[in-house]
Amino acid sequence: MGKKLRDILEEAGLSGGISAGHHADEGTDRELKREPGWRAKKLRDLYYQTLSSADNEFTYWYTRKYFELDGEIPVVRRACALREAFSHLTPVIFPDELIVMNKSAYYRGSFPMPWLSEGFYMAREDEFYQEALKRGSTSVDEHSRFGEGGGNVTKSFGKVVSLAGKFGMRSEEVPALLSMARLWHNRSVDDLGHKYEQMVPEYEIKEKIMRNVICMFDSGYTLPQGREVINYYYPLQYGFQGLIDKAEKRKAEVAGKADGDGLAGTNRLYNYHAVVEVLKGIQQWILNYAKEASRLASAESDPRQKREYEEISAGLEWIASKPPRTFREAVQMCWTIHIAVLNEDAISGLSPGRLGQVLYPFFERDMKRGAITREEALELLECQRVKFTCIDCFASMGVVGGVLSGNTFNNLSLGGLDRDGRPACNELEMLILEAGITCASPQPTLSLLYDEKLPEEFLLKAVDCVKIGTGYPAFMNNRVAMEFVMNHYGPEGMTTQEARSWAVGGCLETSPGAWMPLTLDGKTCWIPGGAGQPTSVGVHFVSLPKILELVLFDGVDRRTGERVFEPHGLSLGSYEELFQAFRDYFSKAVEVLALCNNIQHDVWRKNNMAVFNSLLKPDCLEKGHLINEMGYRYNATYNVETTGTINLVNSLAAMKKLVYQDRTISLDELKEALCANFGFKTAAEVNSYSLDDQEKRDGEEKYDRIHFLCLTAPKYGNGDSFADDILKEWEEWFCPSCHDYESLFAKPMYGCQISVSTHGAMGAVTIATADGRLHGTTFADGSVSAYPGTDRKGPYTLFSSATVWDHSMSQNSQMNMKVHPAAIQGIEGSRKMLELTRAYMRQGGFHIQYNVVDSRTLREAQADPDAHRELMVRVAGFTQYWVEIGKPIQDEVIVRTEYQEV
């Protein structure tokens, strides 16, 4: 075995370690450990034993109706297919559930949507899969890994077939799935989009970009919606029947009328008709569950369970038509709405938004009239956590594994300001935090919209929640987000008052909202909800270090040898020339990707538009236009996402210093060293994806000096302006440059800077970089987190480096920090953590999240996953069970700088 990098560095007098501050000698466990009540514990324990499972019911009934209605108006055809699918889902209720209804019949179920894409779950030998591989749609699948443990079905067994490396399907159902998938060939968004994107003049570049994993994935046919905030208002206010009545009335009012809009005015009739169809399907779906609860009650001998089934049945019967009468019915209705949207489309990151503020009027009323106790409310919230955790999203391995790490990002926001600018937190949000502590689970993850006005008690409760080690809540800066929302959505009418209703969609996508007037007992309560389209669609994850690699090698991918861009033909004789070449290649990539994505999303909106999600969002019901006709209040939601910012910055800093300023090494020497991986084996050969685990090839010493120089060159995160100024220069160019690209809705795009899990898969395909990182190892996580082990001056210095640029220019920025449990013990530790958070927010940082964990625990969990089924960690914008995360990301989380003092 070759010598490991960490040993080489220590021999050279450099700490290869990963911690900062005083070391705790012994492994330290998290301070707080709590358990949920018996019911949620039982349901959560069941989840721990549950496999990710897929079936065909929704798929079958949707497909059957869709093909029956050949020739129908597209929106009506889609709505009828959705109605048919919802109406036929088999209702399954599990013992002891208080909140019922599932995406599919299974506890953790999902289903394929071949109308979006049908190639990725075919056998690898299948022509469809091979076709997808060729065009780049599945290239990233080849470099993505799921965790081998937990509920992932990574291999077939018995009568269960593994699909897309994660989902189990009964072998009895597989022939039907393949048969249906073939029906969608050349009709799916993937296939139709591909047909038309090839008409983009520089399409070949896009294909090469995808095939070489320079960009992670196309959103138009993988996850066309999500990374947005849902709006529960309309059903809560009017009930489903009330909404049907409204739509029927509007049908009569608009039939045959253009009303000044010669292009889309008459479409309103079909849109309202579609709304009615979908709502009737959802009503039937709920009633099927009510009937099933009633059937179970009639056969049940246990009096408590029998009574609960009867209550469930009565509650569902009611909310199938009318607005909820109680807090419990409101919780059930919101859950039903949530999974109805998730069944309508392939979605990750459908955030409940500020659910505690939406539900508060119901909670407050029930508490006042003695209809519910605090303990009963907490039990409901714990059960709600289990239901959200059961959500699965069926998409390709590259997307679900490589990007999402199996997470579904149902992000619940807390705090912020109300419509009048006062603190918006309430007693129910305190209970939501409490449920997050007692019933620790990945979903819904929590985000606290930090504002200086929020009370200390609320913030300290949030810190207590962080200390249990689940990584939530993350802290987002309310003022920075409001500035972004005001700047970007101002042209669509955003006001300061409305900006206060923003929330986090997905992991940390700032999403515009609206205040809606909920009336309860004659009193009007202004509740927040989402009012924008999906806020993270468009150009998904351009790898910045990979673009730099292409610049250095004149447009050629060094891993595959394929030419991606036309040669720039520059000598790269100065840093300025290098940086300009980088910007040129980056711009070319984004330009062609944006055009192709516009086409894919355009195909989606023509045949697969959201009907149910649309009717929930202001102002579709008022306007009569759905998402595809810009019925939403805010439509400028397309973005350009990047990964590997800090590796780019550190690499540029190293080259600026070593090649151009000090001239210690030549560019050719550096390029040769990068190609030779500085004399090390690749990460894949070592089967570890963290830098310090990498092994030297025996006898290979030629590049030691260059590697040493690269590793010791200026690094971001240490308050060193040499590196930090490069970050500032990049951000001040990148953020405004995104506005130059136009979405299919003719709106300017914006920058989005989160890594999710892409820093693993994209690192895997990138050769060594000038910052000393080695071939195949992960990039730094987030967008302003330091590269592991390189931030050596403590968190406050890191904050100074991170805030050299104005974060409100971007939809987000991402700072992940690993803190040793010993550093925040007791109330004193809690206050330190709050002060740390405050310091970052006050400097203008947008987001910070904490992993409170001892790295030794993580190493133990990696060695013995079966003993750590319940262990959760924060990755990058989300919390996930350790055993369900792929090894590259596990390795990366282990080696993150661990702060032992704050």
Place this chain on the structure above:
Amino acid sequence: MAMSHRYCRNYAPVDVAKGICHRSKELISADDDSCGSFEKMHRCMHCRNYRADESKPRLGVCGASPNGFAAYEDMVAVTCQSFESVE
């Protein structure tokens, strides 16, 4: 031959391999033989409208669909309005 648990009306499928029995409240394997409390869960294979396709294992045609659309024998039919039991 006894039918397996997954064909029973009392079986709530937790995942592809196991479920909960509403009678015993126990977690049971989908493919184990059912007990004396077995109640048949209606599937397409139990429906008069289902016509198996001899050339395609597990696949067939739904005679109740307007254009003779494909169907598959294993699909649960408790929500299907056109279901007619063969018994």
